[in-house]
Amino acid sequence: xxxxxxxxxxxxxxxxxxxxxxxxxxxxxxxxxxxxxxxxxxxxxxxxxxxxxxxxxxxxxxxxxxxxxxxxxxxxxxxxxxxxxxxxxxxx
Amino acid sequence: xxxxxxxxxxxxxxxxxxxxxxxxxxxxxxxxxxxxxxxxxxxxxxxxxxxxxxxxxxxxxxxxxxxxxxxxxxxxxxxxxxxxxxxxxxxxxxxxxxxxxxxxxxxxxxxxxxxxxxxxxxxxxxxxxxxxxxxxxxxxxxxxxxxxxxxxxxxxxxxxxxxxxxxxxxxxxxxxxxxxxxxxxxxxxxxxxxxxxxxxxxxxxxxxxxxxxxxxxxxxxxxxxxxxxxxxxxxxxxxxxxxxxxxxxxxxxxxxxxxxxxxxxxxxxxxxxxxxxxxxxxx
Numbered sequence: 001x002x003x004x005x006x007x008x009x010x011x012x013x014x015x016x017x018x019x020x021x022x023x024x025x026x027x028x029x030x031x032x033x034x035x036x037x038x039x040x041x042x043x044x045x046x047x048x049x050x051x052x053x054x055x056x057x058x059x060x061x062x063x064x065x066x067x068x069x070x071x072x073x074x075x076x077x078x079x080x081x082x083x084x085x086x087x088x089x090x091x092x
Numbered sequence: 093x094x095x096x097x098x099x100x101x102x103x104x105x106x107x108x109x110x111x112x113x114x115x116x117x118x119x120x121x122x123x124x125x126x127x128x129x130x131x132x133x134x135x136x137x138x139x140x141x142x143x144x145x146x147x148x149x150x151x152x153x154x155x156x157x158x159x160x161x162x163x164x165x166x167x168x169x170x171x172x173x174x175x176x177x178x179x180x181x182x183x184x185x186x187x188x189x190x191x192x193x194x195x196x197x198x199x200x201x202x203x204x205x206x207x208x209x210x211x212x213x214x215x216x217x218x219x220x221x222x223x224x225x226x227x228x229x230x231x232x233x234x235x236x237x238x239x240x241x242x243x244x245x246x247x248x249x250x251x252x253x254x255x256x257x258x259x260x261x262x263x264x265x266x267x268x269x270x271x272x273x274x275x276x277x278x279x280x281x282x283x284x285x286x287x288x289x290x291x292x293x294x295x296x297x298x299x300x301x302x303x304x305x306x307x308x309x310x311x312x313x314x315x316x317x318x319x320x321x322x323x324x325x326x327x328x329x330x331x332x333x334x335x336x337x338x339x340x341x342x343x344x345x346x347x348x349x350x351x352x353x354x355x356x357x358x359x360x361x362x363x364x365x366x367x368x369x370x371x372x373x374x375x
Contacts, residue, residue, distance in 0.1 A: 015371060021106065026120035028314075028321040034281050036368045051120070061371035065281035067104035071125040073114035078100035 014039070016062015019076040020054060026072050027051030034069040037061050108132040110141060110161045117155045121321025123311025123328075124153050124220050126278040130288030130309075131189070131218060132160070138295055144187045147176045149201075151193035152227045153220060170201020173208035176215045187298055189216040195225040198234040198260050205264070205306075212269025212303040216294045219260065219306070222313035223332050230316030234258045237335040242316075257335065261308045265342040271303035273342040277310040277333060279325040282364025290340065310336055 025047060031054050032040050040054040047053050053074075054066075062079035107114055110132040118125055135144050146164045148157045149172040157164045167175040172190035180188045197205050197219050205217055224242050225231040232242040232249060237257050239248040249257070265273040272294050276287030287309055294305040310332050312324035319327055339353030348356075 016103065017100070019106075021114065024114050028121035028324075030121060030321065030325070033322065033325070062103050063368050063371050064104035065368055067106070068281040068284045069126065069278075071118060071122050072116075072120075073107050073111070073125065073129075075104065076102070076106040077104035079103050081099050081101070 012056060012060065013058050014060035014062070014080075015082075016060045016077060016079045018056055018060060018066065018078070020056065021074045021076075022047050022053040023049070024072055025049075025051055025053035025074045027053060028071065029054075030069055030071065031066040031075070034065045036063055036065055040066060109136040111156075112159045112161055116159065118152060119313075119315040121312060121314040121324050122152070122226075123222065123278040123309075123313070123324070125156075126284050127218070127220055127276070127287065127309040127311055128153065128156060128191075130276075130284065131191075131291045131307075132162075134288060134292040134295055135162070135187075138292065138299070140187045140295065140299075143185060144189070145179055145183070147172045147179065147188065147190040149190065149192035149196035150227075151196050151220070153191055153193065156191075170196050170199075171204055172196070173201070173204045173213070173215065173217055176217075177208055177211075177213045180213060180215050184214075187216075187295065189218055189295070189298075191218050192220070193226070194219060194221040194223065194235040194260075195227075195233045198258055199225075202234070202258070202260075205260075206267070209264045209267045209270045209304045209306065212271070214298055214301050214303060216298050216305045216307065218291075219308040220311050221260075221308050221332070221336065222311045222316065222328075224313055224316035226313040226316040230313070230318065235260065235332075235336070237331050240331050241318075259336060261306065261336065261341050264304075264306050265347050267304075269304050270306060270342060271345075272297040272305040272340075274306070274340045275308045275310070275336060275338050277328070277338040278312065279310070279329050279333065280364075281368065282361065283338065285364070286338075286360060293340075293343075308336070310338070 039057045039059045042052045064077040067075040150169045176188045223236045230243045261275045274290040297305040314321045314324040337353045
């Protein structure tokens with residue numbers, strides 16, 4: 001299979017995040033339309049196969065719609081642990 | 093954000109457990125891998141991985157026979173239900189399903205699937221219906237809807253010249269031997285999740301030994317339809333989806349009418365949209 005490149009930026013905020021296996025993407029853009037918060041955009045550069053691939057912006061909710069709707073098995077979806085509510089934090 | 097990668101919870105894994113690699117030969121925007129994911133995930137969720145035998149027909153999806161981690165028999169064009177009948181009768185403890193396209197099942201081997209359903213064989217047949225012969229370049233099949241433009245119906249399918257489409261799901265639902273008949277679709281994330289549940293119910297029907305179970309899935313074929321990949325889901329909704337209505341056509345011997353399915357679809361679509369907006373179908 002060779003090199004497996006992924007794009008995952010930990011500096012992004014949001015309840016969820018995704019790992020995008022950019023090298024197997026065929027650039028069909030179905031995920032762009034499928035994303036409910038619309039936080040995926042197509043890249044300006046191309047992968048080794050010559051296709052543009054999706055990139056994640058701020059605000060992912062971790063709903064996994066992209067993973068469900070990707071024909072090329074590109075996405076792996078994660079949800080971040082919920083930050084404790086501020087008032088509860090003060091009590092404990 | 094103080095969270096690190098180790099605290100992240102996996103919501104959706106990249107590959108179904110029963111697929112060896114993410115690399116496949118399908119075109120960009122193809123709907124078949126989406127249907128296949130639902131099928132394979134329901135097999136592994138039900139714990140059937142070790143005793144499932146797949147029977148593949150001829151079509152684009154056949155290339156998955158090299159990467160699917162299941163025992164698999166390759167059948168002749170359209171003859172998968174008959175091969176599956178033989179496998180199931182010799183190995184009654186196994187779970188047998190067939191994977192066929194509309195050209196394979198409805199054009200090439202219509203009588204095989206109808207007879208298997210009428211006999212009430214305890215197998216599951218999966219139909220990936222895109223209304224064209226995708227593998228050979230987008231020719232008209234028996235399920236192509238009226239008015240749909242294909243390579244050999246350039247002015248749109250004309251009833252007086254090409255005849256009427258066969259609604260295979262409705263046809264099989266009428267047969268006594270069929271225990272579970274459902275028609276899924278992969279035009280958006282919500283419908284993919286719904287289709288996965290249909291696969292699950294079909295395999296459960298087979299596990300209980302109730303008889304023939306059938307899942308038809310409408311899939312996009314932008315290459316065969318000669319449209320941009322991004323327009324695939326909407327185009328499918330407007331053509332195939334208007335005639336082949338999504339829903340469970342037969343459950344526990346009760347046949348549901350088109351009107352009932354329509355009403356159900358409106359309800360389910362609203363539910364799914366709300367769930368996705370909330371942040372996840374499982375949330």
